Amino acid sequence: MESAINKVVLSGFAGADAEIKTFGNQKLARVNLAINETYRNSGGEEVKRVQWFNLTFWNAKADIAEAQVKKGTGLRVEGRLQANSYDSKDGKKRYGVDVVVSDVVIRENEKQQAF
Known part of the structure; x- marks a missing residue:
């Protein structure tokens, strides 16, 4: 049997500045991407x-996102989908899917910068 593939490529614009969290020596950046x-x-x-x-x-990548991803920044990302769940404040189980980014290109006007 062929191995499974979990890959997504998206191109759009950051809806807000990157939100940063740290967990010990790990850093996490979250960004909402809008695609028209x-x-x-x-x-x-x-x-x-x-x-x-x-x-x-x-x-x-979170360090770079923190420094360079601001509201309106053009992004082209590659990554994998990761399903997750959590309990909301009202006690209901909520589900979501995140794109865990492995590669990104920041589009600044005509210039593009990869990291």
């Missing part, structure tokens, strides 16, 4: 919508 989509509905009208994705950067 346009399509035509069954009536032929153009519809625009925004899809939001949660990005997670660890350690050295």
Whole structure:
């Protein structure tokens, strides 16, 4: 049997500055990525919508995200999907999916910088 593949590539814009947390000697950066989509509905009208994705950067990539990812920064990321769950304040079980980033390109105007 062929091994499983868990890979995603996204291109969009940071919805806010990177949020940073530290756990001992580990650093985590979280960023919400907005991807604008346009399509035509069954009536032929153009519809625009925004899809939001949660990005997670660890350690050295978190350091760079902290320094360079601000609201509106253009990003192209590659990573893997990671499902998670947590208990909300109202006691309900909540589920989500994050993109754990392995590679990223920061798009600044026409210039791109990879890390």
